[in-house]
Amino acid sequence: MKTLLVQSWLGRTQHPVAPLGLLSVASSMPGSVEIVDLNVSNDPLRMLTEKLDSLKPDVVGISLRNADTTNAFDPYSYLPAFLKQVSIVAQRAPRAEILAGGAGYSLFHRELEAVARVISAGTVGHYENSIAMPSWDLIDLEPYLPFQRNLSIGVEVSRGCDLKCSYCVYPSLSGAHKQDKPPEDVRTEVLMLRARGVRHLFLCAPVLNHRPGRAEEVALAMAGTGMTWEAYHSPLGFSQTYADLARESGCTTVSFSPDGGSDSDMLALGKDFTTRDMETAVENAARAGLKVCIGLFPYLPWSSPMSMIRAFIKGRKWGAIAGTGLARLRFGAVRRLPGSSFGPGRPALHGAVPSGEFVLPGKPWVALFRFFRAAFEKQLG
Ligand code: B12
Ligand code: SF4
Structure with a gap:
């Protein structure tokens, strides 16, 4: 049996991200498997047709990693391009x-299966039963190397989350059962x-x-590999000792998502830490010489x-604590998604994601949101 696994083209030029999901799928697929990432081609649809014609696969697996950007200020939908690729494969x-599979597909699989009936159902969520060693030998890494600092190459170290932050879809995508890749396998x-x-x-x-x-x-597993790295962290338990260890092991940047800008917002969102924990974590990271990224939703x-406005000011304060170590301060708007308590969320099958899919204030306050976002991201970003 011949299987072709396709990382779907995003429909516009964005730097490529190595197809970690498909590499993991490939590691537990029977028969011969080939992977193509259409995002590394100057002519993605042609690449797809040529590959289909030359390989004549028995199975084609298409990965839709992202349904859209989840960004209210760049509400681009990846779905029109995905649907076009599915129809090319069918022809x-x-x-x-x-x-089909991937996080974007899993979120909106019902709607996508309704419009693209050629897709075999039942491929939602993770393909394998446990966290995998990806088949890295199936792809050429050259196209991704120039974009490493844009996070184009990732290693999955943990999967699943047993917390229930109300806007978050990670537990619905990967489950509440936490799995860790053993440190020796990470290394x-x-x-x-x-x-x-x-x-x-x-x-x-x-x-x-x-x-x-x-x-x-994980930091000890990274130490001495000659690799620099970054990762999402919780501020909870982000001590000075850990920050120093992470830095020594090659960590350059840590990302925190307090999501709320006040203790009451964070509590309402289901966060298990406070604004004080955030301050301490950012202080510790900056003191260790780590760069810091912070993301929050000022409007709920x-x-x-x-x-x-107070949430914007709090975000700015955290950014100021990071000082010259601030790599990014991002003020976003929650994208309503299925599986979160802000859902149901609808896919944008044609055109951009409508503004009603984001949690933003109505007029005239949305103008104030835009003003603070532009001013504060610009000053500290
Ligand atoms: C890590 C991560 C990133 C990292 C990636 C680093 C790297 N080099 O790998 C960075 C920070 C770069 C990133 C960027 C973006 N991300 Co991101 N990311 C994630 C995260 C947390 C994990 C993804 C991952 O690698 N998982 C590990 C792999 C092994 O799992 P997987 O990809 O899901 O694949 C498994 C299954 O999906 C399935 N599967 C996958 N493909 C296929 C195909 C078939 C045929 C089958 C059967 C099964 C199958 O099996 C796989 C193995 O088990 C997810 C959230 C999540 N929990 O999924 C968000 C997530 C996928 N990202 C998201 C978004 C929006 C983005 C961006 C668009 C953000 C932006 N505005 O720029 C960009 C897009 C980048 C790009 N070009 O694709 C959203 C998508 C939501 C949506 N509405 O579509 C998610 C769900 C987070 C969220 N906000 O909710 N991301
Ligand atoms: S936001 Fe909350 S629920 Fe989502 S992955 Fe992070 S800790 Fe888990």
């Missing part, structure tokens, strides 16, 4: 079984990537320090204009 390989994978020319990695995990001691064991359905 050029009429006898092949068509599977083996990292050393293999290093030997293939990779120098900087994103360590994929909902948050790296999801239990006491976990981030430390229960916000007033004043509480929204």
Whole structure:
């Protein structure tokens, strides 16, 4: 049996991200498997047709990693391009079984299956039963190397989350059961990537320090590999000792998502830490010489204009604590998605994601949101 796994073209030029999901799928697929990432081609649709014509696969698996950007200020939908690719596959390989998967597909699989009936149902969520060692040998890493600092190459170190932050879809995508890749497997994978020319990695995990001691064991696995790295972290338990260890092990940047800008917003969102924890974590990171990224949603359905402004100010304060270490301060708007309490969320099958799919204030306060966002991101971003 011949399987072709396709990382779907995003429909516009964005730097490519190595297809970690498909590499993991490939590791547990029977028969011969080939992977193409259409995002590394100057002519993606032609690449797709040529590959289908030459390989004549029995199975075509298409990965839709993102349905849209989740960004209210760049509400681009990846779905029109995805649907076009599905129809090309159906035309050029009429006898092949068509599977689809990936986070974007899993979120909106019902709507996508309704408009693209050629897709075989039942491929939602993770393909394998447990966290996999990806088949890295199936792709050429050269196209991704120039974009490593844009996080184009990632190693999955943990999967699943047992918290229930109300807007978040990670537990619905990966489950509440937490799985950790053993540190020795992380090291083996990292050393293999290093030997293939990779120098900087994103360590994929909902948050790296999801239990006491976990981030430390990953940092020790990274130490001495010659690889620099970054990862999402919770501020909870982000001590000075850990920040120093992370820095020594090659960590350059840590990302925090307090999401709320006040203790009451964070509590309402289901966060298990406070604004004080955020301050301490940012201080510790900056003192260790780590760069810091911070993302929050200043406006939530229960916000007033004043509480929204206070959240912007809090975000700016955290940014100021990071000082010259601030790499990014992002003020976003929650994208309503299925599986979160802000849902149901609808896919944008044609055109851009409508503004009603984001949690933003109505007129005239949305203008104030835009003003603060532009002013504060610009000053500190
Ligand atoms: C880590 C991460 C990133 C990292 C990636 C680093 C790297 N080099 O790998 C960075 C920060 C770069 C990133 C960027 C973006 N991300 Co991101 N990312 C994630 C995250 C947290 C994990 C993804 C991951 O690698 N998982 C590990 C792999 C092994 O799992 P997987 O990809 O899901 O694949 C498995 C299954 O989906 C399935 N599968 C996948 N493909 C297929 C195909 C078939 C045929 C089958 C059967 C099964 C199958 O099996 C795989 C193995 O188990 C997810 C959230 C999540 N929990 O999924 C968001 C997530 C996918 N990202 C998201 C978004 C929006 C983005 C951006 C568009 C953000 C932006 N505005 O720029 C960009 C897009 C980048 C790009 N070009 O694709 C959204 C998508 C939501 C949506 N509405 O579509 C998610 C869900 C987060 C969220 N906000 O909710 N991301
Ligand atoms: S925001 Fe982070 S900690 Fe909260 S549920 Fe999502 S992945 Fe878990």
